Amino acid sequence: MEHAVSTEPEDATDGRETGDGPPEAADGTHGAPEAEGTDAEGTTVESTAAESTAAEGTPERSEAEAELVAQQVERERIERRKAEKKGPVASGSKLSGTAADLLAAVRAVESGHKPVSTAFSEPEPAPRRAAPEPVRRPEPPVPVTPAAPAAPAREAVEAVRAVLAEGGAPESLAPQVAAVLGEGADGGLRADPWQLLRVFGVRPEQADGFARALLGPECGPDDERRARAVTVWLLEQAALAGHTALEMPALTAALAQRSVPDPDTAVQSAIAEGEALVFQDALDDAPPGTDRAEDDDESEERPVRVLVGLERYALAEESLADGLARVINSVPKEDGSAAEWERAAASAPRSAAELIRAATGHGLVLHTGGEASRAEPAALVAAARALGLRAYAATHTADGRREFAELLAAAGYGAAETGPEGQGESGALDGQRSKDSSESPADVLGAVVTVAGLLSGAQGPGRDGEGALDLDLLVVLDAPQLDVESAAVLAESLPDGARLVLSGDPGVLWSVGPGRVFADLLAARVCPQIASRTPDPGPLGELVSGIGIGELHQVDAPGKEVVIVPVRDAGEAVHRTVQLVADSVPRALGVPPEQTQVITPGHGGAAGTRALNAALKERLNPGPGRFGGFDPGDRIGYSPAPGRTVPGRVVRADADGLHLECAGAPVVVPKERVEQSVRHGWALTAHQAVGQRWPAVVAVLPGDAAQALTRPWVYTAFGRAERHLSVVHGVEQALPRAVAEVPAKPRTTRLPALLKAQVPASG
Incomplete structure (x- = not known):
């Protein structure tokens, strides 16, 4: 059996940053030792130590004799303590302070007299001065290497390894x-050979061969273990394709294609074993504009669709819905008066003003736009912090974090003021940030985090006593890249009354993980949606904007911003x-090679990332x-966990x-x-490149990539270029056809x- 996969899906993987806790004391000490003290029974430690020293001080004594003397001293000390306990208790003359007052109070109660009032009352403490709240200063993030x-x-x-060898499977799969x-x-594995399907990259036909070698005549296509394992495998493949669940007819049809004799029984078995969950979601089949409450037959059952999914994604999606509903239905904190919010909005550009006003009174706001529209959430964050x-x-x-910090510095830290009447396009905030006018992008970097760094605690405000993020407003950029699991953690981590703004370009590729949260x-239209009116500038902006609406324009590029390079085959590409x-x-x-990124549809093929790299x-x-x-100096893409790619370079190895x-x-990969986690990175897929931009991009479209092209892929790949885009074009009419006709x-x-x-749905 070969451990190979015929096609490799686009993967966008990136490291999650994990925060390390504060270092513990290395010496393990708890404080300086006291020179003199008492043991638990009250005996003076100093006198006992003196006796022990006198007993052991005779050099003529052997080790055994010294031990006997020490034991005798200990017995004498015990006898002395017993005698003290049997003797009469002193009248308390040795007590003082609160202890003496307590003893007097007890005796007064026993004799029927009024107890001393001071015995059970503490002196009033001196009034404490209110300590001013510490000033929060953004701290530079500490690079953290994800733990393997x-x-x-x-x-x-x-x-x-022995079981794999017995079944004829590659022993390299053992770890x-x-x-x-x-x-x-x-x-x-020996009891259920089809468990091999749980390993990424193994296909059913390979697991079947392994099972036949182990089980012999007992192995058959009607084996319940096989049916259950193939069901789970299909659901995992669906998650890799972005689905959080599959409709029952689609799942049973896929099982039939995999030679499962009774697909319905296979699904029921997986559900009974707890390896999958089943759901019934109501369908709204009423025509647009129909009020279901006014239907004549209200008792008629609504149609439903039956879905089957893996537990981890099903629970994450339900948790996400609960968290978002809480954010939407809660009333935002009254931070700043309405007049102050309106003054901030009045001094911002039009689209930014709409975003600020929407965030003033709503817990969740969606913001859409291209690269140039990022200045609008920057204006919102600057206004809120002011x-x-x-x-x-x-x-x-x-x-993206570094670039948004630059926008934030321009929007609210040091930008020229224009006043509310000037309606300045620079996003000035009417004198709100004069105290911060000297701050640079590096100074405001503490206000910008990565999603992974925020959730891990390595960056950002940290969490309060209840475990919620210690913030009032969170703006998430590149929101289409949120999968259901990370989005669920974000939503559940927000405190009550916090505002959440999801901002992104709806035309780019969706998340690598399952779900399409932003879309x-x-x-659903359950919250305000603000569409940016700020167009992306220049020939590249015109080209990408046209692709977003399904049109592939021929743009004027006097500065060679866009160049088409036709090729005949993959070798020439x-x-x-x-x-x-x-x-x-x-x-x-004048763009050096290290600032030029190659983007191609897939890893395999004659012009995929492997061949190009x-x-x-x-x-x-x-x-x-x-x-x-x-080798040292190689450009790489580091993937410590499925999700995103971190570009970098090789420094050395040891x-x-x-x-x-x-x-x-710095990152050290064992x-x-x-x-499995490092690849050469001169060439990436479009999914790996989402969320990043380069001065120059070379998009490679070989002839065998025609079937992989979609409008979101072209939009994403072409939109990664800041100054220059070269298109190595070998797909002829497949490119304009994909832009016009092939959606996500x-x-x-x-x-x-x-x-x-x-x-409830929002108008």
């Missing part, structure tokens, strides 16, 4: 199988791409690849692993994880139905 998951024990891996199946993986709110912005990448919220990155773009535009490495940084295929520099932070692939999600049950 603990590797399974060597004995467990070897036991699994993954042991990690996925956990303790007793070898026994579990009014004293704990306002933060969250991006998905380190580059579902836009369709690779050759011209290397030529553009290494020679043409640096010579014509190999050719670009040979030209730009040739070397033997002695560190797992990498016994600790491969040393990288990613977004200015040797055993290099193969649909995803099955439950969020709209869940929200509809909790939040």
